[in-house]
Amino acid sequence: MATLSVQSVKKSHGAATILKGISLDIADGEFLVLVGPSGCGKSTLLRCIAGLEELDSGAIVIDGANVTQSEPRDRDLAMVFQSYALYPHLTVRENLAFGLKMRKTPPSEIVTRVAEAARMLEIEPLLDRLPKNLSGGQRQRVAMGRAVVRRPKAFLFDEPLSNLDASLRGQMRIELMRLHRQLSATMIYVTHDQVEAMTLATRIAVMKAGELQQVGTPDELYQHPANQFVAKFIGTPEMNLIPADDARKLALVHSLPDGTAQVGVRAEDVHVGHGVGAADAMVEVVEHLGWEALVHLRIGALALVARMKDPPAVGARTSITLDAAGLHFFDGTGARIFSSNDRASAQRARP
Amino acid sequence: MKAVRNALVHVVLVIASMITLYPIAWVVKMALTPSQGFSLSASPIPEHVTLANFADVLGARDGGHWLFGRQLANSLAVSLAVTAVGVVLACSAAYALSRFRFPGRETSLRAFLFSQMFPGVVTSIPLYVLLEKLGLLNHLAGLILVYSTTAIPFCVFMLKSYFDSLPRELEEAVLLDGGTRFIAFIRVVLPLSRPALAVTGLFCFLTAWNEFILAATFMNDPLSFTLPVQLQRYVGDYSTEWGHFAAGAILVSIPVMALFFALEKHLIGGLTQGSVKG
Numbered sequence: 001m002a003t004l005s006v007q008s009v010k011k012s013h014g015a016a017t018i019l020k021g022i023s024l025d026i027a028d029g030e031f032l033v034l035v036g037p038s039g040c041g042k043s044t045l046l047r048c049i050a051g052l053e054e055l056d057s058g059a060i061v062i063d064g065a066n067v068t069q070s071e072p073r074d075r076d077l078a079m080v081f082q083s084y085a086l087y088p089h090l091t092v093r094e095n096l097a098f099g100l101k102m103r104k105t106p107p108s109e110i111v112t113r114v115a116e117a118a119r120m121l122e123i124e125p126l127l128d129r130l131p132k133n134l135s136g137g138q139r140q141r142v143a144m145g146r147a148v149v150r151r152p153k154a155f156l157f158d159e160p161l162s163n164l165d166a167s168l169r170g171q172m173r174i175e176l177m178r179l180h181r182q183l184s185a186t187m188i189y190v191t192h193d194q195v196e197a198m199t200l201a202t203r204i205a206v207m208k209a210g211e212l213q214q215v216g217t218p219d220e221l222y223q224h225p226a227n228q229f230v231a232k233f234i235g236t237p238e239m240n241l242i243p244a245d246d247a248r249k250l251a252l253v254h255s256l257p258d259g260t261a262q263v264g265v266r267a268e269d270v271h272v273g274h275g276v277g278a279a280d281a282m283v284e285v286v287e288h289l290g291w292e293a294l295v296h297l298r299i300g301a302l303a304l305v306a307r308m309k310d311p312p313a314v315g316a317r318t319s320i321t322l323d324a325a326g327l328h329f330f331d332g333t334g335a336r337i338f339s340s341n342d343r344a345s346a347q348r349a350r351p
Numbered sequence: 352m353k354a355v356r357n358a359l360v361h362v363v364l365v366i367a368s369m370i371t372l373y374p375i376a377w378v379v380k381m382a383l384t385p386s387q388g389f390s391l392s393a394s395p396i397p398e399h400v401t402l403a404n405f406a407d408v409l410g411a412r413d414g415g416h417w418l419f420g421r422q423l424a425n426s427l428a429v430s431l432a433v434t435a436v437g438v439v440l441a442c443s444a445a446y447a448l449s450r451f452r453f454p455g456r457e458t459s460l461r462a463f464l465f466s467q468m469f470p471g472v473v474t475s476i477p478l479y480v481l482l483e484k485l486g487l488l489n490h491l492a493g494l495i496l497v498y499s500t501t502a503i504p505f506c507v508f509m510l511k512s513y514f515d516s517l518p519r520e521l522e523e524a525v526l527l528d529g530g531t532r533f534i535a536f537i538r539v540v541l542p543l544s545r546p547a548l549a550v551t552g553l554f555c556f557l558t559a560w561n562e563f564i565l566a567a568t569f570m571n572d573p574l575s576f577t578l579p580v581q582l583q584r585y586v587g588d589y590s591t592e593w594g595h596f597a598a599g600a601i602l603v604s605i606p607v608m609a610l611f612f613a614l615e616k617h618l619i620g621g622l623t624q625g626s627v628k629g
Contacts, residue, residue: 052523072526079527085520089542102529150528 002063002153002186003028004049009058011044018044020210021058026154026188031180033189035197036207037233042190045207046156049188051075062153073102078147079156082163084139086131092118092142093127099150117149120182121175137168144179154186161196173199194234198222206230222266228334231264237294237305239264239328246302250279252322257339261332267294269326270306273318281320286311381597387590404598413573418581419602426577427606429491430559433498437555438548441503445510446536450519460511463504471501475568482569489575494566498559506551513547514540549617553610560607578603 004026011019018041026032034042047053049060051072059068060075067075078099086095096114105113118124121141131139140160147155157176161169177200180187191197197204198218206213206221206229214226218234225231231239247253247263256263272281272295281304285296293311297304297320304320312318329337376395382404383397392398411418448456478497479488487493517540525535541548563579570576576584582603585596 050523050527052526071531072523073529073531077527079524081520081524083518083520085518085524087521087524087539089539098525099528102525102534146524146528 004063004154004186004188005059005061006045006049007059007061009045009048009060010056011041011048011053012056018210019048022207022210022212024205024212024215026186029184029186031187031189031200031202033191033197033201033204034207035191035194035204035233036213038192040207041210042192042207043158046079046158046188046190050077050079050156076153077156078150078152078154079158080143080147080160082159084131084143084160084163086139086142086146088131091128091130092123092134092145095131095142096127096145096149099146103150113149113151117145120148120179121145136164137172140164140172141175144175148179148183154188157187157189159191160189162191162193169196176200195236198234204234206233208233224336225264225328226336228262228264228330231328231330231336235266237267237307239266240270240304241330242302242304250299250302252279252320253327254324257329257337259331260329260337262330262334263322264328264330265304265322265326267305267307269323270297270304271321271323272297272306272308272312273320279320281318283312283314283316283318286314378597378600381593382601384594387592387594404594405602408595408598408602416574418573421574422576422578422581425491425575426560426579426603429494429498429577430556432491432495433502433559434552434555436495436499437502437506437558438552440499441506441510441551442541442544442548444503445507446514446540448507449511449514450522463507466504471562472564475565478565479568489570489572491575493569494559494577497565497569498555498562501562502555502558506555509551509554510544510547513544517543546617549614553614556610557607560603 006022006024006026009019009022010017022041022045024032034045036042044053048055051060051067051070051074055068059066061067062075062077086092087098090098093114096117097110100110100113114127115124118127121144123138123141123145126134126138126142131142134142140163143160161172164172173196176189179185180200189196189200201218203215203217204221205215208229214221214230216224221230221234225234225239228241232241242252242263242265244256244260244263247256253263279299281297281299283295284298284303287294287296288311292307292309295306295308295311297306297318299320306320327339329339331337373395380395380397383400383402385399385401385403409419447453448460482488482490482493482497485493487496521539521543522532522535525539526532530538560577561579563577563583566577566580567583570580573581573584578599582596582599585592585599
């Protein structure tokens, strides 16, 4: 397995700048997820790492070696594509063996490694079938098998689960986590689904318009988003954002750091029915999720979402308070304002 | 209601089939009729049946040479060579035009299209001059060259649009698997393009097999003729040997029909491929 370094990578397609100088270090055995909305450049970055796109400037370094000018085949990376990209005219066995044959692996070793990968991904009964005779989930496993069998320096995944239905996607997420644990491999995974990012990643890199917004563990991103974009993008439901003036007027917060334009609060930090010093709200909609509910509240023009176990009835008037420890403050540019909450959590995190 | 509609559809189809098959039945009738003239009867069934016309066409000799055999060999040699040259060159050109961006790409595509805008006969004089300069008049190699230049532009367009429909990820997977662009082309693109290759091959073969104007212009020795030129010779200025013409037409059609049947599956695949995503 390998370390990987992306250094000031810039990439344009015609007049459109796709990557605006991305720098990122990926540690050996790390599962890094690149996440962001469509068109943010995450797939382009992955293709640059794979060698499928040429860089305008910058460098890709794998295990200390600059591979920027190397052909994809010389980078020793394996990629799982969104469309699976299985060779339709070859059986599953031939698909798995293709990369090994290309690299002139001895036939006896090909047999062993194909069998091993097939066993690991539980696709042994499918080995003699053509891809057209497989279900979506099976194709996905074969695509992963084709990557695994090669034992590459790192694995690249380009939205590999986006073509699967919700339940299969959940199942494959677990498979991927298992695979990562088994192989202890360096993996870079692209998705626009923040749930996928949160569940799979050891570290997440959030991208927007060709720029990195924040890189950190799922917990760091959730608890301490670097800016308003990350705050809204990470987490379901997305973070409530309250204009500072409203927060003051409705007495939802006691004090605000200088320069605060927006106050962010997660749904679990909005407490409903906690009487004293609270703002009056009306329950507009309740989304029952079984083990909890999302309560959509309205205070005048302001809409908030709260997460709770025993929701009030729709149309009920209730009072709300915000957990002071769960408040996030953002300035006019959307950047996080370092607050006493951050200092307190930094204190807690210190050994 | 459904049965009535089905019956109506069948009636229409039967009538359409009869209209289509009637001229062919007439050709068969002429080929099997002893006379070399037209029968005035509208019936496509011959009154007297004979295979003499076939025997005459098949047995014709010129200076001790078996004419039909030589001309069949000429037609086959030219058609197969045009197919091979056409498919090989069109494949590589179409792949480059489909996958790479290079200076002159758009211009060459337009030039290919432009070359298709003129009937082949317009180019007969310049081609005649060219072949004469190259010393290829009355040579099969000259015909192969001429037919290939006619067939390749269309084949390039046909194959390019097929290659465009193949997912690029397949080739990218090969590149990451350790292969080169050439291996991706040979091991993945070509095997997946069998339907398009069959259509292209058939088009090249038919272009060469059926053409007679240029062949009649560039060839002057009956032993160098292709079969369509010989067929045309049965139609004279003062009389036409309809029996021989019809028998010859049927004999010339047999290899094409055989080829159609052999490639039928691929042709249907080729025509529907790419119409639906995935």
